[in-house]
Amino acid sequence: MENNNNYIISAIVEHKPGVLHGVSNMFRRRGFNIESISVGPTERMDLARMTITIRGDKRTVEQLVKQLNKLVYVLKVNILDPANTVARELALIKVNTPDQNARLDVISYAEIFKGHIVDVSHKSLIVEITGDPDKINAFINLMKPFGIEELARTGITALPRGLKQLK
Amino acid sequence: MVMMTGAKALVETLKKQKVNAIFGIPGGAMIVVYDVLYESDIHHILMRHEQCAAHAADGYARASGRVGVCMATSGPGATNLVTGIANAYMDSSPVVAFTGQVPTSLIGRDAFQEVDIIGITTPITKCNFQVRKAAEIPKIVKAAFYIASSGRPGPVLVDLPKDVQMETAEVDFDCGVEIPGYKPNYEPHPLQVKKAVDLLVEAERPLILAGGGVVISGASKELVALAELLMAPVSTTLMGKGCIPETHPLALGLIGMHGTITSNQLIHETDVLLAVGVRFSDRTTGKIEEFCPDAKIIHIDVDPAEIGKNIEVEVPLVADAKLALKEIYGLLLRRFKRKERTAWMNRVHELKRQFEEKVESETGVKPPKLMKVIRKILPEDAIITTEVGQNQMWAALYLKVYKPRTFISSGGLGTMGFGFPAAIGAKVACPNVPVVDIAGDGSFIMTEQDLAASVAGEIPVIVIVLNNSMLGMVAQWQRLFFGGRYSAVNLGGIPDFVKLAEAYGAQGIRAESLNEFIEALKSALKSDVTTVIDVPISPEENVFPMVPAGKSLKEIIWK
8 A cells, every 4th residue: 555646537437427426336337546536518519527646556547547437438547647737626514613713713714725715604704715634624623623615616627827738 | 311200209219320230129109210110121030138239249240350239228228237237348349229218308307217327337338329300319319339349349239219219300410429438549659569560479388378359350360370489378268269260289278267277377477468459357356466466568449548447558559450460470570580480389389288188088978079070060160158257268268269250258247147139149140150148057047038039030049958946156156265164156957948949939958968968959940940959967166277356367276
């Protein structure tokens, strides 16, 4: 396990029913433990991009890429190079703010992290924060002492920097 | 563009794909298609269980190299196909399965005989489609046939909701097929070919491991030519059996759990292994860490995902086996100086002789002897199918075959009950050669109801039941590894297979001696009706040689 690294895999797939099922089913059946998967439309209506993060050794990840490529509705698969990739995640964090002090503290932390307060109630705030996973983890750790009521993360979505690679 | 119903469009497309046989069973959600088949000249073979329809389509495909087609209604019809589809998937057999489906308006509402066959078959098909509009039918069906038969072949399922079958639409049969995510690569990369040749030129003790990919690619001639040039002996996996005539001096026979001692020993002595169209399954390699420990491996496969899946190799070569072997042969011819391989060849022949002598020394009517007798009586081009278990391993080890596509067996999935319906399918594909299913009593009883299909459909095949009234292979494991605790393996001699055959209108013969057997098989070959030959054998018989599961191929048990 010492050779395990984090990998971000970007796959262009046909945008049609059953594709996500087929991909996730393949992961389950072949025993690939993925950390996150995010799916959304691309610049072309008929294609979707899947961004998959996985922790594993090189051989496992290469096998995952081959198995993905083998699926008929998967058009293109790339392992993204972390140095040349913009990777972002969005998190919504509902934090306990029982009093004014707590509320002000959370708001100021959110400002430092370039987050937004997207909902306010008497006893809690929802912070929206975007960034690479390390930044989000750091912010979540800061919020823990206040008490996190609920948390939702999108998983990473990513694009290679510079000219288009996935054609 | 012409106006017609979806069902009519389906049958027309099948005709354009030159489909001449469909194995199937109708039902409520497929009745519209069957209504069109009523007046079609496509030969529909009415099977008696959908599993057999899928196996028959698989047998048809393996015997002919063409796409096999099966058809079933929705719900239980579709789920009954599943074992057959999984079997075709594991053995890379081109099968297209059509299933009926409840009308689109009822999908997701748990309608009568509704099942999510797309969800169920996603992991056991190359691809599957649910048709939503009649106009899409020609395009989807063409894509299904193309995907099933190209690259690494495999099954494709097309699900047809009933309203789509009934819908009248403008259909275009000349539509092109574009599948942007599917581009199988056949051409070997010149650099990889060169690397392979570099290794082969230097090899002192080369060995070829040939699998089902050689059969599928039609690369037998190229394989044998390369083996002869290199003076490399050839071991085959179960799926590769037949890709080199087993009487060839370089043919070593089966490798793996029930491999010949020749194959299993020499794999430890080779220094360069050329693996062609194999997937290094556990039954082939035994304990993979100890598989050909001293060899550099060249791996040719058309499926890139097979390379590095189970074993790390020196030279990966993603290509069609035939094209790759041709390229290697061509380059080798220029660079290879015929070597003195006296020591290696002597070793090959010495081990082959030892193996033959050990087999010959057995007395009485033993299954290995029986296999040799069968071989002597059958013509060279006869097609052998097998069930799964002892019968299969005896046939794989001792029944020598001469040609590719004449040995049809359930390799990956190990489906008991496969051999008989596969024989029916093979006979439909090749009506002019005898088709013989080597069966055990446990396997045959799983699909024997399709004796009805073979008799009524006038598809005569021969079933040889090696009858030990046991689930023989399980009993063998219990005898060898579980202290003889025979748990749930005794089948008690039921049924009487002669009477069973007769009940279906087939010929049933019991053969209690070798002479009776010879007479029975000769009579079966002359018969124009299916014949079941019941051959009682001892329940104590073991298939040897054997390597226990998970052990190195060196740890051979023989007595």
